[in-house]
Amino acid sequence: MNQAEIHGFLYDFFTKRQADILHNEDGLLKVKLTKELDQKLMNRPFYWQYIQAMGKEGEPLSVTFQSKENTSEEGEWVHFGSPRLQQIFDIIKEEGKYTTLYEQLEEKTNRTPLYPWFVCNLQVKYRGWYVHDELVSLGILLTNGTMRFNWMEENMHEEYSETIPDYAYTIPLIISPQRAMEQITYELSKRIKEDSQNFYDQSVALYEKEIQMLDDLTDLNDEESQNFYEQNKEQIYERLYPKVELNWVNGGIFYLSKDKTNQLTSI
Amino acid sequence: MELNIQTNHVNNAVDEMKDSPSGDWDTFKKAYQLNQLSMTNRNEITSLKYLPNLELMPHQQEAVEKVLFHMHGRAILADEVGLGKTIEAGVILKELMTKGLVQKVLILVPSSLIQQWVGEMNQTFFIPARAKHRSYPWEAYDIVISSIDLAKKEPHASQIIEQEYDLLIVDEAHRLKNANTKNYQFVKQIKSTYCLLLTATPIQNKIDEIYHLMQIVRPGLLGDKKIFKEQVKESNYDAVQTLIKQSMVRTKKSDVLDEWATRDISTIKVDFNEEEKEVYHDLEGINTSHSLTNLTLKREFCSSREACYLSMQKQENINNEELMNKIEQLPHHSKALRTIELIQELDEKVIIFTEYKSTQLYLQWLCQQNGISAVPYNGDFRKSKKQWMLQLFKNNAKVLIATDAGAEGLNLQFCRTMIHYDLPWNPMKLEQRIGRIHRFGQKEDVNIYYVVLKNTIDEKILHLLYDKLSVFKGVIGEIDQILSNFGIDNFEDEVSEILDESRSEREAAIKIDNLVSIIQSNQPEEELRDESS
Structure with a gap:
């Protein structure tokens, strides 16, 4: 999937989940979310809590997504790496987990x-x-x-x-x-x-080298340097072991x- | 010991399976593919698939892979000028974003480069980076670009330090090499999971500087500074080198030279006419409070009448109306006229560099008089005007007349011809100028012209300095850097002092030779060296 294909991807995602498509041109998609999608995407838990407490229906939001330049309207720009797309990916990953x-x-x-x-x-x-x-x-x-x-x-x-x-x-x-x-x-x-095996050997060698280096470079004469030493040892372990x-x-x-x-x- | 393989997550997942909702086949397949997308495959930079117009050079690809797969996203990118560090940083950012690892990003760059970074991120990488605007708080941005000078000031500094960034990028990071500066103290406090420092100056030479930059990239790794220095002195030299290689990527132009367009350099010598010669001679004889002034005036006169005249006007202690009148009477400037001829001979876009704004104006006027479309470019222009001028140059004009200030970082690969109307005394500056067009992405050979006045300070500089420094052939970096190790802070001052204090050209030549040998003895692939040894 590349930038040009995002539009189709979004269209499929929202139609499949029963959202109403309000406007659809290449690169610009306006949708009326369902309650479920609103809760998952729009990050307004207080509103939904309130609605529930009041025993009301609630009004899901409409959102316009833009994935190409120069569309007739502006919308929320969706691209690879955008939090929105990530959110949508996460929904799919979660729904398709089992x-x-x-x-x-x-x-x-x-x-x-x-x-x-x-x-x-x-x-x-x-x-x-x-x-x-x-x-x-x-x-x-x-x-x-x-x-x-x-x-x-x-x-x-x-x-x-x-x-x-x-x-x-x-x-x-x-x-x-x-x-x-x-x-x-x-x-x-x-x-x-x-x-x-190679991955293991190389990693251990590098790990030991850095630990050795750390040993050489710290003087363990007080509590502070002791802490410093432990902290860095941990860090090197996390990174290289x-x-x-x-x-x-x-x-x-x-x-x-x-x-x-x-x-x-x-x- | 053997490899430890953690499996408890999968066992838990199987236990959860029974009570979990079941997805349909299409969603299941998509989930599988999306997971594949978000994995870090060390044999592949996924985000390149989304950047069809970007073609990485082999050294860039290698750098990106090293940073992503071996350096855990914390590194110093120290390629030489013009090798495309910004591109490397952009790909790394894009990749980390594509993997869902990075959302909040802070990019600190010199203020002159902010617009360029914004443009590059948005257009090349489709990354919606924005320049910091005063009406929005820092936390409102996902990806924000700002100058370090703004960011380190209050109230910005404390607001930034409160944020938790996923990635911090600092361009021109040699500004951080001194641990006592506010810049350094500030950047050190910024919280970020991943971190890229971009710098073109070689920090290998100075143990202190490496230590400090490494403290940002890998805090604590090099231990206590005092012990570190002792160790380095003693013997642990190789170990330190290895460690630094773990966190630093450095490609030099010479490593990738054959992939480059070649540069063709010609020197055009011009004679002063009789009147000009007379003025030049008179300038040598003026009484000034400081003899450096004579030199400056001569340099200026070699550039344009205007530059010299204005400068004389400003000096209160020069009261030489006769000479100023003479200058005023001169109808033209021989070098400028020759330059116009040159432009007319050339059937393509040209960039002219001059050191003086008054010369810039004069040249622009002269171009106009000769029916040549020319646009100016200098550091005083506001951002929008700069953009506009570049746009004009790219689409309409034949000539861009630029001063050094403001031109740093510009990408002008679409042009392949450059005229150095006057020569800077610091060859670094020259290299930076040439780097505007002779950089990656330049597909054609590059033509460089020097316009030099015979028997003047112009020619002297050419012979004394440039010929010796092999600048003409290309790769000379970091002269200031090398010299500062010897306590010489400013190359330009050093040269003017030499020229001024020397009683003969021979003496100046020897002194400059000495200077040059310092540089040469310290040139490339400098091993780590303790400054105190």
């Missing part, structure tokens, strides 16, 4: 089983002599524990819906999501350790047909 979805089937007559997959997308966060994040996408078939990497990439163009298709039924889970997660962190940790953190991006349970399941497990 899910339960079903594969859409062509089959409309026979009863068809759907197999449960636990899917999780994780951020692997490296902190040390360099800063680096990776997004890892994994799926585990909850009937037998088969693990599949790059799950999202494989499924990006599939269609999934929130309701189970007619005639379909779900196979019960044998492995719990918690158990699956354990398996995933175990496997992932093993791989990370294997792949990041190699650390890896797994963070949850999003995930959930996906029910897939036998064909699709076979396809994913066979590669």
Whole structure:
């Protein structure tokens, strides 16, 4: 998405969430927010508190967003890095954090089983002599524990819906999501350790060098310099000592047909 | 020991899954993609995707990557003049904003550069940065650009110190090198997660200065100042170097020279006519209270009759009406006439630099007389007028006549020809002038002309100073900086003193040679050196 595509993105975002579009020209979008969007975007909790206390309906605001130069009117300028866009991104990230979805089937007559997959997308966060994040996408078939990497990439163009298709039924889970997660962190940790020896060594070397430097440069003769020393040691540790953190991006349970399941497990 | 991998966040997330609302497939996919966008991938500067018109030079890309992925967003950007530090800072800012890491930004720059920063941030980077306006409080801005001179004054200073910034950028950060100044004390107190200091002067040479700038970028890292200095003296030299490299990016023009447009330099020598020669000769003989004045008057006369005349008028103790009349009678100035010819020969836009405002006026008038469209540019103009003049030059006029003051920081890559109508005595200044057009982004070769009067102070300077300093070939930075290590604060004063006090040209030549050798012995890639050793 680039600056020119922001307009379409905003349009989709607001129409999908039932906001009324009051004006729509390329680069300029005027919307009447819903109550929910107003609460999430406009940062006026006191107003809504008051409305609620009074038992009234409340009046959501209208906002004009501008994402191109020279539009017929001026509006709030939305660009990459603007707090507004960040806010909207955060809403989507939050709404899309968990899910339960079903594969859409062509089959409309026979009863068809759907197999449960636990899917999780994780951020692997490296902190040390360099800063680096990776997004890892994994799926585990909850009937037998088969693990599949790059799950999202494989499924990006599939269609999934929130309701189970007619005639379909779900196979019960044998492995719990918690158990699956354990398996995933175990496997992932093993791989990370294997792949990041260099990162680890370099970080430790640099860390030790700075600590050495700090040792040489501080004279621990009074309490003040003792504090100073501890504080800086901490700071150097935070900055350079190699650390890896797994963070949850999003995930959930996906029910897939036998064909699709076979396809994913066979590669 | 082995790598510690934290996994408790993900376990908690799975526990929450059961009770959380379920998103639809489209939102789920978008959330995934948006998360991908906000991650820091050390192999990629994401924000460049949103800046299709910006093409980073390899050294800029490298600098940005270092700052983002290795320096944790706290660094000194110390590239030499004209290598595009502002661009680097802009990309870093954009990247941190795109990742959602930065929203509140304070940018402190010299007041002459405020408009340029505002323009650059908005137009090149689509970052809505605003110049501080007196009617809005500091906390009302997300991204504010101000001069350090304003910011450090009360009530501004205490308001700024109360803020929690995500990123602080200080341009021309060599203004912070002295820890006793208000500038330094003020900046040190500003709270900010990320921090970029931009400076073109090499701080490697002076241990104190490094220490102080590092105190801002990485507070505490270099320990106690006294012990630090002792350590450096003793042996821990390499360790300190390594540490500084951890926090400083410095590219020199010579490192990237082959990527540059080349400069073509020609000197045009002009003869004074007989009347002018006579005046010049008379000027040498005037009695003045201070002999430096003679030198100044001669320099001025080499520039224009006006510059010299006005200056004589101001000096009360010069009572030489006869000479002033003579100057008044002169119909023209030979150098100016030759310059007009030169402009007419050139079939493109030209920037003329002069040291004197009265010369600037005269040249503008002369251009007009000859049907050449010319616009002036100097430090006294208000911001809006400066912008307007630049606009005029870019779109309509053939010539921009500028004085040194006010021209610093200007980007005029669209022009590739420059005439130095008179030569500054400080070659640094010359380098800065040339840097206006000979910088990154300049795709064509650059033509530089010096117009010099034969047998005058002009020519003397040319021979004594410029020829020796290899300025003509290009890279000479930081002369003042180097000299100040030797207790010589102002190169220009030093040179005028030498020229004035020397009884012969030979003597002046030797003295200037000495000066030059000091500079040369200290030139590039200066290792860290303790000032007291």
